[in-house]
Amino acid sequence: MQQSVRGIDHIGITVPNIEEATRFLTEALGAELIYQSVSPQDKDLDNDAQQKTLRLVPGTVVKAVSMLKLQHGPGIELFEMQGPSQRGPLRANDFGLQHFAVYADDIDAALQRFADAGGEVFTAPQPLGFATEKGEGNCFCYGSTPWGSIVEFISRPSPMPYEHETPLRRWTP
Known part of the structure; x- marks a missing residue:
C-alpha cells in the first residue's frame, strides 16, 4: 500500500524582517535561498486571497515570502507579514x-x-x-x-x- 504522506516538505516561519532572517539562517544553519515567491517590491499580490488561504487577521499584508533549503531535510519557508494583531x-x-x-x-x-x-x-x-x-x-x-x-x-x-x-x-x- 502506498503511503499518502512521505515526510515533511517544509516548515513555515513568520519573521519580522525576511532579509535579516535569511542572512541569519544562512550564517547559522548553512541554509541556501532557493527562490523568492513574493518580494517586497511586488505590488500585485492579492492580500485578500492570502487572508482567506492562510486565515490571516483582516488587514494583514504579506510583504515577502522566500523558500530556503538546508543541506538535508525539509525546506524553510519564510514569511514577512504586517498585521494589526501580531504576537x-x-x-x-x-x-x-x-x-x-x-x-x-x-x-x-x-x-x-x-x-x-x-x-x-x-x-x-x-x-x-x-x-x-x-x-x-x-x-x-x-x-x-x-x-x-x-x-x-x-x-x-x-x-x-x-x-x-x-x-x-x-x-x-
Whole structure:
C-alpha cells in the first residue's frame, strides 16, 4: 500500500524582517535561498486571497515570502507579514508548533556557528534525558533565533534503547 504522506516538505516561519532572517539562517544553519515567491517590491499580490488561504487577521499584508533549503531535510519557508494583531513566537508550553530541530554531527561547532550568527544558545549540550533516547554522546540543546523562534540542536551518534523494542527508526539526515 502506498503511503499518502512521505515526510515533511517544509516548515513555515513568520519573521519580522525576511532579509535579516535569511542572512541569519544562512550564517547559522548553512541554509541556501532557493527562490523568492513574493518580494517586497511586488505590488500585485492579492492580500485578500492570502487572508482567506492562510486565515490571516483582516488587514494583514504579506510583504515577502522566500523558500530556503538546508543541506538535508525539509525546506524553510519564510514569511514577512504586517498585521494589526501580531504576537510574539510561541513558547514550548503554548499550543501549536513550537520549535524545529536540526541534526548536527558536531553539536558544539553547530552551536558556535548559531551563536556567532546572532542566535542565543540556552545551555551547554545536555545528554538526551528520556530513557528511550539515552546513549553515549546522544545530546541536545535549545536556542533562539534573533526574532524568537526556538531551534533545537540534536546529535544521536549512538543507538537508542527504543531500537530494541521496535523495528521503526527515527529519521536521521
